[in-house]
Amino acid sequence: MRRFLTALTLAGFAVSGGVADAQSPAQFDPDDFGNIVIQPRQSAGGGGSGFVLEQAFGDYQNEPIIEYGENSPAVRLGRPIGRLDTLYANGQTGFCTAFIVDEKHIVTNHHCIPGMDGDPTGADSGVQAAQFVAGYIRPGRSAGADRYTVSPQIVETNRALDYTVLRVFGNPSAKYGIMELANETPEDSEFLWIIGHPQGQSQHISREGCAAASPAISEEGKLIHTCDTLPGNSGSPLIRITDKRAIGLHHAGDNRTGFNMAIPMTRILAQSRVLKAAIPAGGAVVAAVPKPQPQPVVPVTPRPKFAAVPETSACAALWAEAKQLGCGGYEAYLSQCSDHTFAIMAKSMVKRECGAPGAPAPKPAVLDAPAPRAKGALRVAADGSGDYQSLADAVAKAKAGARIEVYPGTYTQGLDITQPVEIVGVGNRGDIVLEVANDNVIHWEADSGLVQGLTIRQNGGDYFGIDVVAGSVVIEDNDISSNGFSAVVLRSNVDAQVRRNEIHDSKEGGVFIFDHGKGTVEENIFYGNTFAAVEIRDAGEALVRKNTMRDGLGQGVFINDGGKGRIEDNTIYGNRLVGVLLSGSDNPVVIGNVVRDGQEGGILASDNALARIEGNTIYDNAFSGIEVRAGADPWIKGNTIRDGNQSGIFMLDKGRGVIENNDIYRNAFSGVVVQSGAAPIMRGNRVTRNGQYAVEILESGAGTYENNDLTGNDLGAFSIADNAGSLSRRGNKE
Incomplete structure (x- = not known):
């Protein structure tokens, strides 16, 4: 009988079912949240809010992955796999493993996000803050590892299949690639690997004696395996070694039989909207990028404006360069990014404007x-x-x-x-x-x-x-x-x-x-x-750049009901309604725009909109510079939000999102106002010289506030109402 590691239980959050118990996150000190190198803590006993220690039967075979060499196939295969750190609203903490599936999503176990048991809609995940740590392969050393912010709001979950999809900001796939998923039934006794972060430590791999059982699939539809795991391995991909694809999602064990269990990837793919969308038409697996290729060196004329705003996707960067370079740039972009968002546009430009090699450029119309x-x-x-x-x-x-x-x-x-x-x-x-x-x-x-x-x-x-x-x-x-x-x-x-x-x-x-x-x-x-000057909806998609949108009776840009694209370097001013309205949008990028002198607000994200709002200059608007409400979850990064007639950023009605590295100053009201169930993650901002407080948290407002400069505001750094929700504050300069 293969050795078995018993399930770990987090009081109030454990997923158990008699014989099989789901492994729970490893616990760490809340003060360590945000670090890469940590010291997990455990407590014996099953009562209270502590943990039940796991036990290993027989020799434990789960090794640091770096022992195989920094350039080994195992290390390369593990690049899309990282540690998921969670700080729960009730003050408890946890580590799990997660892996990258596309530019903005990671997958872990359902039981790693405990609040979902009480609210399957995802409106309240029970998580106050979360981060994804990628590249942590050297024990006790953070060098080379990266941290990415994770939204506490759930994208997709399934209790029975014990999986959850979360949104991650910053596109870690550009550097670490994505995990291939096998949409096939595992064979009996086939050899497997598990790569993860047991006990929250550096990446480990289980290889020795790691295989599917015979039969591989139980009567309950679980993938039975003999790979060693510890607390923190929850959410690890179970990888078959024949093609290096994830064939299951590890999640539980059975202390009667001595086997561990995973959910077959075929069952998850059949239910997951996100993973279905990532699978190419007619394809069986999600395409992987296990080792990102270096971006070709192409000379680029420096952009005079917003040049400091980083691109998070190599293809997006190539597209930006192509538009400046013309025919040669478009051809370089297509050679690397034929499936990227704007490939169709690039092909059209090559066909229309470039012609055969050596052909004369078309003459401009008079x-x-x-x-x-x-x-x-x-x-x-x-x-x-x-x-x-x-x-x-x-x-x-x-x-x-x-x-x-x-x-x-x-x-x-x-x-x-x-x-x-x-x-x-x-x-x-x-x-x-x-x-x-x-x-x-x-x-x-x-x-x-x-x-x-x-x-x-x-x-x-x-x-x-x-x-x-x-x-x-x-x-x-x-x-x-x-x-x-x-x-x-x-x-x-x-x-x-x-x-x-x-x-x-x-x-x-x-x-x-x-x-x-x-x-x-x-x-x-x-x-x-x-x-609106430009409206995008119903899966429409566009690059909207360098336009002037002024003095309209509606919005400058309105993206709604699944619209997407890139809104870049536009000047939007004097409109009667909000400059940019994002309502149920499908993660457009709003970058490098000037949004000013509006008769309402600058940018409004609403109705569960996803978006990246980066590097914009927003000022002199009648309402808030940026407003987030109705479950919207944007990434607000590197903007200048100033001289507004109300607050700089106003969050309400369960608005979410990450607010980082913005400069928010000289607004008439408070720099940031949070109320009515809104709960942002706010870090690294400079909020100063505002007419009231730097951050004002009103009824049921919540969130995480760390490492912000909140000095120099007229009424002080924080104003927190008695009926505010759960807050976390650390490292702020007040």
Whole structure:
């Protein structure tokens, strides 16, 4: 009979079921939370709030992984596996093991997050603060290890399968890769490994005598194995050595049989929305990056603004460089990141602008003076001097790939574009007017094409200015407005480039991206629109960069109901509603923007929105610089939030998130206000010279506040109401 390590029980939180007991976190001193090297503490006995010590039967075989060599296959395989440190709301503490599954998620055991037993919705995890420690492989030495903040709010959990998915900030996968998951049934007696952090110590591996039982799967559907574990191994992946993939999630033991147990990965994959999303179409496993490749060295022109904001993804960094370098940059990006978010856009740019190697660069269109007629182009002139007097007739008769030159005049028929064409204004665009009522001005279904140098006016009815429902089109250097619906719509399309346009005074919004629409919206000027300058929803995705969004009746940017993308280097000011509204968003990046002089707040995250809000300058807004409410969980990092007419950051209604390394000053009210069940993790911020307190915690506000500079505020560092919730404060300068 294989030796067995009995289950450890954390009073009030243990998951047990008669024969089998789930192993619980190893315990540590609360004062050690945030450290890498710690000394676990245990207490004998099963009562009170202490632990029941585990016992090993026979020789214990669980070795420090570094003994196999820093560059060994075992160490490389263990890179995505780390230690999960938890500080519970009731003052207790715990260690478990967890592993990276994608850019923003880690997986551990359900029983490692004890509050879930009382609230399966995830609204109250019972965790006050958590961190993921990666790269801790040398016993007693923190050198080379990294700490990543983990949100206390649960992304996904299942008690019966004893797994929980948590959100981790900072994308540790960029450095440590992700764990491959095997969507296959384990074979009887096949050899296995377990890699984890027993007792919270450096990474250990169990190899000797580590194998599946025969039969491997019990009648209850558990994977039975003989690998040695200790407290803290909960949440470790069970890895088969034939292909180095995780075939199970270790979680429990049976003290009658002397075996340990895991949940087969096939059962978890069948239930997990997050892991299903990470599996490629038709694929059986999650793709892994066990040893990240170095980023190629590409010369980049220094960015004059926000250059200090770090990129957390190699592909995101390559994409940023590609946009500056042009064709060579796009090709380098595609060679490394063909499956990345903006790969489709990059392919479109290469196809459209780069051409064959050595091909001459395309000549820019001349908009303000007549140009010589392009060879083979169709000439449209309202005065009858061209090939066509009607632009609609020219479009209907044009062959695929045709160039249609439009000369001054007013054209009143809607256009249906079903094959690739270029529609280019020749002359002053203010004199080349497409004005259409009760129809879309342009309805685009072609694979590719160009709309350039026109004035486009939708003049009433339930229609759009430009409606892109398929393919990829470049819409540039136009003046666009709509008295019907939005000026420009991207939906169900592959890609579109909306750039250098003036989009204004529309009865609804400026650019509306929804129903899986994709595109790039850059260097446009938006003003006077009734709704948002740019709205993204329903799995729409866009790069929105270097636009000016001003004086609208709605928001500058509105991302809702699963919208995603990157909002970068825009100037947003003077809008009647909040500058950027994130409501149920799917983790967009809002970075390097200036959000100022709004008639409401700067940035609002609501309705369980996920987002990264980084490196923005937010000032002179009527309400709070950033507001987080209704379960939203953003990462707010490196922003300057100043001179607001209310608080710098206002958190309420169970808002969550991480607030770190921000500069919050000269706001009229307190720098940060937390109330009504909100519980942020706030660390490393400078909160000073505010009109009231640095941090004001009101009714049922909670959270973790550590290593912040809270000096120089008019009424002091902290104001904590008698009915505030559970707080943790350490290392603050007051």
